[in-house]
Amino acid sequence: MKKPYLFLCFLSALSLGFSTLGFNANADVKKYEEEVQKSQFLSRHWDESELKERFQNFLSALQKQEGIEDYIVPDINEDEKETIREFFRPYEKKELTYVHTKMDILNQVSGTDEYNDLRGIFKLTFRVKEGAKTIEHTVLMHMARLGDANGIKWKIYKIIWSDKGIDVSDVKLIQLEKPKRGEQVCIMTTDAGVIKMRLFPEQAPVAVKNWIELSKQGFYNGTPFARVIKDFVIQGGALDGSGDESKSIYNGFFEDEVHKGLYNFNGALCLGNNGPHTNGNQFYIVQKKNVNESVFPNTSLPANVEEKYKEVGGLPELDGRYTVLGQVYEGMDVVEKIAAQETDKNDAPVENPVKIQKIEFQKYR
Structure with missing residues (x-):
């Protein structure tokens, strides 16, 4: 009866050893929500253009089922990454149309360099063709702009809110027709x-x-x-x-x-x-x-x-x-x-x- 106990002790010691040697899986996980904001900016047209292109490419990747790892912050834990993947998974291989991106909040955080110090709350609106219907979806996300002198990209680190989808299928328009005889x-x-x-x-x-x-x-x-x-x-x-x-x-x-x-x-x-x-x-x-x-x-x-x-x-x-x-x-x-x-x-x-x-x-x- 002592062997299982000794085996568990061995596993605990092994885990502690890996952690001590730098093999802890969570060692490089970053808590973006704990960052301190030091200033807030007004987004400019070049920010909006950058985001529009980024999200158009993102929707294209979803539609082609190419994977979205490049659009997710790399140093959050695996569960948080999977939550983001899971949210967007239902839209893979579907006909998607970009509608709008809005930067609701843009701020600068302390404790990092100028290539990695911008954070924001972004609204993405897109449409999904589902049979004869077209459904519009809106999602709010926390994002970080990360990179170096060779390139900077906006990446998602949390889904904040999303709607259930609004039916925006074409409707019959009778309003502007001429009156009918006898009307x-x-x-x-x-x-x-x-x-x-x-x-x-x-x-x-x-x-x-x-x-x-x-x-x-x-x-x-x-x-x-x-x-x-x-x-x-x-x-x-x-x-x-x-x-x-x-x-x-x-x-x-x-x-x-x-x-x-x-x-x-x-x-x-x-x-x-x-x-x-x-x-x-x-x-x-x-x-x-x-x-x-x-x-x-x-x-x-x-x-x-x-x-x-x-x-x-x-x-x-x-x-x-x-x-x-x-x-x-x-x-x-x-x-x-x-x-x-x-x-x-x-x-x-x-x-x-x-x-x-x-x-x-x-x-x-």
């Missing part, structure tokens, strides 16, 4: 001219019903576009703090109807609100001929929607938070004329704001 359309007569709009009762039934019935009651007749911002929106309804903001056919505020297929394209008719499910009678019409493409990486829009925004303009930054219930198909010149009014610091027309004379509905011929 009920909205005719808004203003002091500046006539604006004709399609409505989407199937996609936003609650909002469309409220819009039609309030209009037929004459609620909007004689009311002004009280807030106008050129290259943004013209806005009407109860905006004056009178307490009528919640007035609707539902005796108060009603729910949002954010439909994946309707967007804040130029000319979109939408409901204004003061937060989730605070729709009443406020509305706005988008007036923006172009689009700020820099917002796309943070909006998770289908590719065909992004392309349509580039074509017609609009405000993708408003998508997902406001109900879209209609679309101008004739009279955008009138919308632009209203938006061009001189305004004060509160975006209210300085004098003689354009008013709505009447809103009618008729079958499109």
